[in-house]
Amino acid sequence: MDLLTEIKALEQKARQLEPDTQERQKYWTAVQDYAEDFLGQIEEIPAYVESEKKGRELLDAEIGPARSLNELLALMGQALDKPGLNPASGGHLGYIPGGGLYPSALGDFLAAVFNRYAGVFYGSPGAVRMENQLLKWLAKSLNFPDTAAGNLCSGGSIANQIAIGCARDAAQLKARDFERAVIYSSKQVHHCVHKSINMVGLREAQIRYIPMDERFRMRADILVQQIAKDRAEGLLPFMVICSAGTTDSGAIDPLEQIADCCAAENIWMHVDAAYGGFFYLVDELRPSFKGLERADSLAIDPHKGLFLPYGTGAVLVRDGQQLFESQHLEASYLQDAYLDTEEVSPADLSPELTKHFRGLRMWLPLQLFGLEPFVAALTEKRRLTQYFYQKIQELGFEVGPPPQLSVMLYRYCPKSGGQNSFNLALVKKVRQDGRVFLSSTTIEGQVYLRLAVLSFRTHLQTIDNCLQVLAEAKAALLASGEWSD
16 A cells, blocks of 8 residues: 555544534534533432442443443443542532532533643733733732732642742752751641642751641741741741641631741741632631732632632732743744743743643633622632531530631530541441531541531532431431440
8 A cells, every 4th residue: 555545544534533513413412411411410419429339330441442422421420420429519518629610611611622722822822811811810809919920720739839839949949958948837738738849849848837726727926936946046947838728627827927927037928728718709708818918929729719620720929020930941842932922821830831721611600600609609608607617516516616718627526435436437427328428637636527618509408408417427326336436
């Protein structure tokens, strides 16, 4: 077979990757029907399903042969969308719930169809303008200065990594300095921060855990003392990582006092606001975030507080030039792209070169709905948490600190037997029930259950259902004694 004949034969097979209009319409109808069936039952579908196979049916569909879309959707319904945690459920009250707004899915669909490269302005000026517009809106909403710059990334992990790397570079730390460099946080800081510290090469840095007050907030007075002690010992304090809404308890560190300390000591202040940052949009809560606007950098997750699909994070750096200098590199094959730079390119502000066009999934719902429903939903989630805080005590549960945002701690203390084992058995029983999903944590040796209200589908009925499930599970455990020390 000559080369030309072979190319034409290969083309015929390759064209199978381009379905025609009729086939595309058939695909769209099948997928839309599948999605509508899911959404139409969303209030009845369990928040958690225990499964013996745990999705192993997927392994039978080996990659290679072609299959019909209907066959694949049926397999997905059985093995992918049924077992385990259902993050789309309003009953997802554990961990930190993600979102999943329908217009965001439409934005992702369009972004995938057009496949715009959102990394470089030259390649897709509209996509880059859209993402930069969203970041400027975010900076303005959080009272960051006009000099701020940032990036839409996959989540808090990468956002924190970018910020910590920028802080390292702004401090001009060299490898020989790493063992003397000191980073300060509380033990409530998210574990992705530790991963980020390792990823930017600071595994050997000194980590100081500053004690917390009775509400699990960093003690700013002790922070000041520890920095002075470290300087006296010849160390290099260079960064404080504080939280605006911890994962365990929803606590907000005293940001204004920490900002004062960092300013006096010329230390980089980073705020992990991945969970709590968007509550800043709620007027009554803004005083709790006082000092946030003074941070050198900040991580925040639109897939949490703006209810977007997973994989939507953001980082802001107060001095955008520092972020640019930390991340920007040039390559000869991109020399044409450097001739058209009306806007700074996302690829110059993050580790990602090839990146998903995340902007459309955020821009579309904000433009369609306006900001007001988002603020109302955030306010509602806080009110529901306050409501739960009152009602769970009426069921005989012990509670942690009053919730600052929409996460709180609680536990049941039986008159006899182990408290920790009882609460672990309780959360397991709730998971087996499946109507709602709850998670637990351990703080200073004590097991607590967590309530995390952030799904846009969580409303009053959901919380009442949760209270009923807990009451039933508690009564069943006390009657059966199904727990051990």
